[in-house]
Amino acid sequence: MRRQLLVLIGTTTAVVLAVLLVPLALLVRSHAEDRAMTDATERAQSVAAVVGGSLGRGGDGGRAVVTGVLDGLNGEDQPRTCVVLADGTVLGARTGGVSAEALQLARRGRAFTYAPGEARGGGRVVLVPVLGTGSGTEGGREGGTADGARSKAPAEGSAKDPGPVKAPARSASVVQVAVTEDQLHAGVLPSWLAVFGIGAALMLLGLAFADRLAARIVRATRRLAAVSDRLAAGELTARAEPLGPRELRQLAGRLNELGERIDGFVTAERERGADLAHRLRTPVAALRLDAEGLRDEEEAARIGKSVAALERSVDSVIRAARRAGAAPGSRRCDLAELVRERAAFWTPLAEDQGRALTVSAPGAPVLVRVPVDDLSAVLDTLIGNVLDHTPEGTGLWLTVTTAGTDAVLTVEDDGPGFADGAPDVGARGASGAGSTGLGLDIARTTAEESGGGMELGASPDHGGARVACRFGLARH
Numbered sequence: 001m002r003r004q005l006l007v008l009i010g011t012t013t014a015v016v017l018a019v020l021l022v023p024l025a026l027l028v029r030s031h032a033e034d035r036a037m038t039d040a041t042e043r044a045q046s047v048a049a050v051v052g053g054s055l056g057r058g059g060d061g062g063r064a065v066v067t068g069v070l071d072g073l074n075g076e077d078q079p080r081t082c083v084v085l086a087d088g089t090v091l092g093a094r095t096g097g098v099s100a101e102a103l104q105l106a107r108r109g110r111a112f113t114y115a116p117g118e119a120r121g122g123g124r125v126v127l128v129p130v131l132g133t134g135s136g137t138e139g140g141r142e143g144g145t146a147d148g149a150r151s152k153a154p155a156e157g158s159a160k161d162p163g164p165v166k167a168p169a170r171s172a173s174v175v176q177v178a179v180t181e182d183q184l185h186a187g188v189l190p191s192w193l194a195v196f197g198i199g200a201a202l203m204l205l206g207l208a209f210a211d212r213l214a215a216r217i218v219r220a221t222r223r224l225a226a227v228s229d230r231l232a233a234g235e236l237t238a239r240a241e242p243l244g245p246r247e248l249r250q251l252a253g254r255l256n257e258l259g260e261r262i263d264g265f266v267t268a269e270r271e272r273g274a275d276l277a278h279r280l281r282t283p284v285a286a287l288r289l290d291a292e293g294l295r296d297e298e299e300a301a302r303i304g305k306s307v308a309a310l311e312r313s314v315d316s317v318i319r320a321a322r323r324a325g326a327a328p329g330s331r332r333c334d335l336a337e338l339v340r341e342r343a344a345f346w347t348p349l350a351e352d353q354g355r356a357l358t359v360s361a362p363g364a365p366v367l368v369r370v371p372v373d374d375l376s377a378v379l380d381t382l383i384g385n386v387l388d389h390t391p392e393g394t395g396l397w398l399t400v401t402t403a404g405t406d407a408v409l410t411v412e413d414d415g416p417g418f419a420d421g422a423p424d425v426g427a428r429g430a431s432g433a434g435s436t437g438l439g440l441d442i443a444r445t446t447a448e449e450s451g452g453g454m455e456l457g458a459s460p461d462h463g464g465a466r467v468a469c470r471f472g473l474a475r476h
Helices: 002-055 060-073 100-107 188-232 246-279 281-292 297-322 335-352 372-389 439-449
Strands: 080-084 090-092 112-114 124-131 173-179 357-360 396-403 406-413 453-458 465-472
Touching (some): 060 080, 335 357, 372 406, 372 465, 439 465
Antiparallel strands (some): 080 173, 124 173, 396 406, 453 465
């Protein structure tokens, strides 16, 4: 999203800058051309005034004065300036590319700017007639020039009528000032670089501002997404902090309201379930008293054992109802440490039955997404099953390993194992030993709620039963 916002704002800024800078660049170029032509016209008019005053007096001295002036003007990187006298003599640096028609038009008293074209080197030539002079030996008006400012001449070979001429019809000398393409556009490139440099700086400034704005929006959006994920995972206490634009702040408020309503609904259902399970304690207690009052001790023991299992199931339902709605993994415990603890608890009973209880667990913590009470119940169930349903002297092995994103608890024995053709002992309520059949189902449910599962089978190393529970590893 951040990249898309940067591309959008960058593209918009580039279009706006292009609309502004391209006409500005063209204006700079046009201004440079106008400045160069204005300077050339002023130069031509000044030379024409000098030529008119010098040659109007006659003699070779006037030509020497004009030649000296032209030599001073035709310096390096300066427009080439020359004077074409009425008899065709050229004083100064000759300028090429001027057609006979253009020269004849200037002799008739018309001052204009002439474009020789790319075939003759390009650039521009300013032609200004010097009135009052003929061949350079006759007298006339001193310093006279053609009336009117610059005007565009027709292209070479054009038969366009030059219009009325406010000058004598006699031939006149012509001042020519040639401006090359480089001189015409002098200073344009540095100006363009400055203009586009400012545009690039504005673009970078706009992108930096857009990046900060996009980062703020994306940060607020990601936090909302994280809170949504936590709510979806069951962590109903998660709340969003209102950040970013007004719309995102409104969305955060609505998300918090949704979380509060869901939390209220789940809490109410959890309490109702716990209350219903708690009500079962009274009839279960009555059943236990009735069982204890039976005369047949063997029958009383059997029924009492079933009632005790029922009490454990009711307690499990109450605990499950009271923790319902908690996010999987919001509570965690150390599987390796808990296995060692429960093994130490059951070791005295195992020794009384002549069993060897072996524990293999890493020394480092193995954190799993299971509450400690639930994991303790799973361990007690699996260890108790071996102690209750295998012959005395049967060995018991508890192993903790990690595999990818799961921690694996393996409980194995060297007893008779699961009988072939027996009912699925992993199914809820199914048992091959006369118990309630809820223990393995509780272990399976606990493992699946953490993101893992349970597998039943034969132990390849010890020949007895094997129960492997996979629990999801908790994030640090």
